[in-house]
Amino acid sequence: MTDEPVLAVRDLVVEYRTPAGPVRAVRGASFDLYEGESLALVGESGCGKTTLGLALLRLLPRLGSTPHGEVRYRRADGSTVDLLTMRKEQLRRFRWHEAAMVFQGAMNALNPVLRVQDQMYDTIRAHRSMSASAARKRCHEVLDMVRLEPRRVMPSYPHELSGGMRQRVLIAMALLLSPRVLVLDEPTTALDILTQRSIVDVLQELRRELGFAMVFVTHDLALAAELADRVATMYAGRIVELGDSRDVFAAPRHPYTAGLIRAVPPAVGEATEISSIPGGPPSLAALPPGCPFSVRCGLSAEVGDGDGPAGVCVQADPELTRTGERHEVACHYSDRVEFTREVVVDGV
């Protein structure tokens, strides 16, 4: 492992064109992803997780654009390239070879009228010249990796497979050309607990064996705690906290991250306090002044002493600032965030 990140994102802005004018879904995101590392993007629905994930591979829908920022990849030979300024032809080669995407919703991401094998062959053929038998061999390899039976799965249509099998097919397809970075959008959402478990186990094992880096999007904090080395919390299009998972889950420094963690009921033991964050995320088209979380923030209300959020919180949008060696937070009062998640386990 080297000290250079395999992926360096700087001040990335993503806009969608809408009838009411442009909407900024990602408002200046910066982070590094190191080789073999796994980074989770967490946050509530609509905060821009998918948008950021898609932008990392320049897979945004037509109405989306990146007016600002840099997405810099470092190739295996050490040379770097900014994805946002790459030409179409280069980009086509780049995807799947260097970085691949596993889209949200395994149902819709596969073509319902094509057999799994044809979708896999198409992917290979579009990107690399390979003999039929070599392609077949490669398909078998990646299906084995995700613990699917190639002989059973290859001739099947997507609807003949369970949700968990479809998700594993998608992961296998992303691995076809041995990318060094994998971006996964909600890899386990809508799957039941045991199926989620099998996907998580497969991803952990593959990461150990193949050593790719991965960015995954999820609204499931517990999944992030299970699968991520580092966590980035997003709120209203911004990364508001970024740090090693152990640090973030043990001592979150942003009131929003703390609130999200407190809302997860434990499976083992009894949590002394489970609570939801009041209200919902603001509309991106009409953000409140200052910190976009201020209207929902209990800490700010406490500091503000009953007169609404504290003055500084409605005046200035806090910058992402280093608070620990590998921990960054965007909150004016991050040093006053108190967090305990006490879980009482009796009889053990």
Add this chain to the structure above:
Amino acid sequence: MASEPLLSLESVSQVFTSRRGEIPAVRDVSLDLAAGTVLCLVGESGSGKTTTARIAAGLNRPTGGTVRFAGRDVWGGDRTAFREFRRSVQYVHQDPYASLNPIRTVFATLAGPMRRHRLVANRDEAWQKASELLERVDLTPPENFLTKYPHQLSGGQRQRVAVARALTLGPKLIIADESTSMLDVSIRISLLAMLSRLSTDLGVAFLFITHDLALAKYFGRDGDIAVMYLGRVVEYGPTREVIGTPRHPYTRALLAAIPEPDPELNARKRSAGSLLRSMDTPSLLRLPTGCTFHPRCPSWVEGECDVSVPRLEALDADARHEVACPPVLRQEADAAVPALSEQDGTG
């Protein structure tokens, strides 16, 4: 439970016929639900939760067994009793995105059932009643929501509208089928808190269906839980006991699989290894012999588990906690005996 149950399923089964053969989606399931209480139904995808819920709601007529509501056999032929039952049990669908009619405003969605059942005399009264219902589900102020269409609402708000619609006819039982699984944690928790309040304020009973045991434990901690596997109930009892000290190997595997928002704890849980021999769920068309869980079970006994079909049995005579696993029941019995003889020895 001394009082008569509000709803009871007595050995109900549901076999679907398909081109590929008979699908025994639910087999021999018996459950009781008392007025104002919560019963959680958990199990993996395809275990028969929704089919059981549809039987409980009278949406499916079971192919075997009896459904009783307030003591009366609902399929016994009494049409008035059946109508009363259907009105008293409301089903809130799994998917908040598919459950509301996209071309109807919230007001039209709520007023429809009230008008059909002649619960309101005119539009003003319907408006008034709809407003009250929205306040009950914390959509305030109601005037901001009554004229909206589903696409103008967030997932959590849509789910609240679906609950408000379920309340229009004053139900005694609401069946919430994974109604929270697609939503953010924080929204899920506030929805469940709202449902808990409805249960307390209005005395509504809940049949809550999920595959997340942590959620079942949070919402149903004062009620009962039934764990389903391939159409059968394999563990049944008070939620606190079943989740606090799970006995069936399947329940244990389900609990162990849940990640916690705590990396250290997850690492410790994982180092204990997997609690399943196989990740694949058998097909209902080719069910394994004996205990249908035996091909995946870490503690199966050859010659026993693959031969005889286990029945739900109480852990001990005065317990309400039941398990369908002979090896576990034997272990429990063995564990109880030495404790007694030890006492004898000292006394």
